Amino acid sequence: MSGINIKKLALELNLSAATVSRALRDSYEISTETKQKVWAMAKKLNYEPNPSASNLRSQKSKTIAVIIPEVANNFFSQAINGIEEIARTRDYHVLIYQTHENSETEIAFIQRLLSGRVDGILISISKETDDNQLFKEIIKDIPVIFFDRVFKDIDAVKITTDDYESTYNATLHLIDCGCKKIAYLMGLSNLETGKKRIDGYTAALNDNDIAYKNELIMADCTDDDENYQQIKKLLITEKPDGIISSIEELALPCYYACKDLNLNIPADVKIISFSNLKTAPLLNPSLTTITQPAFEMGKEAATILFKILDKKYFESNETLILKSTLIKRGSTRCE
Amino acid sequence: MSGINIKKLALELNLSAATVSRALRDSYEISTETKQKVWAMAKKLNYEPNPSASNLRSQKSKTIAVIIPEVANNFFSQAINGIEEIARTRDYHVLIYQTHENSETEIAFIQRLLSGRVDGILISISKETDDNQLFKEIIKDIPVIFFDRVFKDIDAVKITTDDYESTYNATLHLIDCGCKKIAYLMGLSNLETGKKRIDGYTAALNDNDIAYKNELIMADCTDDDENYQQIKKLLITEKPDGIISSIEELALPCYYACKDLNLNIPADVKIISFSNLKTAPLLNPSLTTITQPAFEMGKEAATILFKILDKKYFESNETLILKSTLIKRGSTRCE
DNA sequence: CTGTTAGCGCTTTCAA
């Protein structure tokens, strides 16, 4: 707010505000000569158009919102990175809202955004959220793209990773390594994401005629110590030789539980966890991870949103699925 | 943008727009009865005030900007978490901008923000940035708070961690563990942050009459492989028995370099790294970390910014310093 | 306590 507005700029140039406005937007109606002058003066005076005024008039905000459970999460922070990268190329601004997995917070944010503050919304729903009724209303008013954590039945663009296949392959990997008793730590049980993942696990067991199956459903994963206790109990009573952790947050308590029971990883029990931790190779013992393309997903989601805003998106709203990578490390390897 | 504005709301209520506006802002001039009616109708019609109009009129945006090098970074994502948490309590919106350590990008963002889009800025400067001239101009126009990576000479609120003390103590810890040849991996060499950290290292060596000193200055840390090569060379030629890594990004290449040289950590070489990795206990071999209070710093920075916006900040602009924690783990322990 | 009116800074007809 350097105090300089379009009127002053016009005055300085002996032109009308209308002409200056048009020149700044490179309108065909303005002579090249005038444009040059306007641009030069705008630069000289450090003129920046007032976004409120401009937005009010044009009914566009040049802003998008990202609603996610947590920023301080390897997956989501990488996704934001991708989103911001695309937004920048379009001179768009990115608003961030964290739900902390709370459905009410989520709803409150969305309600507030239905005021023209943003041109579109990218959202990964909280794990508490099971009712999509509100969302079905919202998408009539504003473009919304769901990424990673999406609703099953909603007519909007949805981007996920191959939750079923990646878990299937991870389970297969453990089977190939000789595991007979593979347990599954289930997070996000309320969401499609969580359901698809466990389906992959179950299917892989079935396809390989493995009868043993054990699903530890972690309804609320926020309490590390509680997670640790539960996993420890599982280890004691079930003595699994393989574990699949469907969310990164459970890898640490799982590791501790093994350690405290003097279980050798991976000799006694092999662990695979979903994880987008960049320094995962540092993990001990060598942990095989299912790594999601978070950055790419952010880019993809933003790109599609901009296509919609440009009215250049003509695909049907089928779910777009990106591939995760099973990163095998250290002695979990069995090739 | 549900199409409903204050005029329609007023019409519906047989009141003037002004009265409705006042009622919505809970003005003392309006009767309780009228307020009730207005609130009820606003709720019924899902009225959300148009922020552009409101901002334009009031010259406030209810939005703050956060400018940081990277979102996908343990420290910064935790800081954003803290910022967002405070902003939410104030019904403020948070815009995120990533500089990717590029000074030009940083300047471009700031220029664009000088238009009333935001009421204040929280910034952690890029490691490329050495000229604070622009910033000295900026802070005259808009409240700016510098956090973590700050300028030395600028009359604004600055929040950092105890870079000197934490590195001093870390070095001391290695000395206590019996290290004689402690090397230092220096990142952020351009910034005060980087300089303070290395000063702590040097001082600890001096205070303990240790002559050996080796600083590997990593000007550009973006290339993991390059880092790896340099550290490996250091290990071969210098054979340090202790390493302090001044930034988290160097911990992994350092670990790899040791591993490839068949060096046992911590028996042959002990490593301490700055790191805000939440799953750090999983690290192998047990890595002692200097962990910064990122979340608290975000909260603190936002809180002070709001005090300034409320014109309730009366302290002088001295640097506020938060304490980092040296988290000792596993066999690096020497107590 | 409520209404009328003007205007925030910009864009966009419409007219010249």
Next chain:
DNA sequence: TTGAAAGCGCTAACAG
């Protein structure tokens, strides 16, 4: 090719 004027939706001064 440019200018005059209206108005986006809201708030605040002023009037009653």
